[in-house]
Amino acid sequence: MGNTFLTPGHDNIACLLSNDGRYTVSALRTLIDSRQNVTVTPNQVNWLRSVPSKILCFVWRAAMGRIPTAVALRKRGMTDIITSCSACIDGEEDSDHILANCNFSREVINLILQWCGLNNKVFLKVEDILAHAHAFGNSKNMNKRMTVICYGLLWGLWHHRNARLFKNAFTHPYFVAESIKVNVYFWLNHRGKGSVGDWEN
Template identity: 45%
Template sequence: MWNWRSCPIVASCSSELERLVNDMDSIRLQHGVDRLSCLLSADGKYRVDLLRKKIDQCFTANVHHFQISWCKLIPIKITTFIWRAVMGKIPSAVALSYRGVTLDTCNCSSCIGGIEYVNHILVECPYAKSVTKSILNWCGIDQIDFHNVEEITCFAANWGRCPKKRERLTAICYGMLWSIWRARNDRIFQAKFITPNGVVDNIKALVYFWVKCRGECGFCNWEEWLSCPFSS
């Protein structure tokens, strides 16, 4: 006997009861061991990428797609940070104020004159522009006036014709954005100011470590890397 919370015979519940009875009548129990099967794959095994494609197919009309490269050279923590930065979800002063956090000021801790939102910290601030200019010059790339994080990720994802060099440039750009963010946190929380040139040196060392430890064997030495990151 079912313990109904309300009488299913009333008009408002009768249609739902009918659907429930029909669904139960369609159930056929079979002998054997129960198993789960994913209808998205041919072999019945669940895969995240197939679910992601299915979701994209359902929302292609109104969803804005941005390019994030999930490559093995870049630690997952850094890629996740870039993904959140593109969506404006990292804890900038403006984002924190929207969440109800009381701050002394929302001005940028570097240039003071700008409001500290995500794209200002990582791209538009003169401090970030100086770092970006030096990194592009080191990579032998003509100067580009980026306006937001998404423009940088899209540029790296579509740059050049060599997949190996494109992957390395992606690692450099992601390392650059991460290092600019770290420098901002050092200024605020540790009262430690790192010059743009110091951040550039940190980027070169950080990405060299990624490529050497997480990438291909026979990678170039430190001197060659400092000369040109695409020399090997």
């Protein structure tokens, strides 16, 4: 309060994050990104309107390794938690394993790549999947579609991991891939500009 001086006139509040004093979510996000010791650049998470906000936030957090995996929860103090992966039992369940490196995830990823007419590919990290989407295609449209597909893929893997853990529902990779295709088709057809055609095509 010692630095506060009262002067005549209207009160004025200015946000220090932007030059014009206006508060914007993107200004805050830029500040958060700049303070995090992570390798994700703003280009790697594309805040597309076609993808629901909840999923975009999930992808952003997953890219930083900030989703509540077993390994992350143990680091936060839950020492009695089992950290082995619920799909392969072999690996430690961190975000890169559950969303990219697990054998179960690789099978789903390859089914999605085959659906796109692409060859199988090995991704070791979430960041690799985002980089693949970011660099894909010769046109903005192709790049956008691949980005939506990759975000749908990450969300689908997480969604089915939760179903495995909390509902005891183990879904075969084929059906996980099918549900991802349906989600992606729905987003592109009903949230994006224009239609991507009917389901058969």
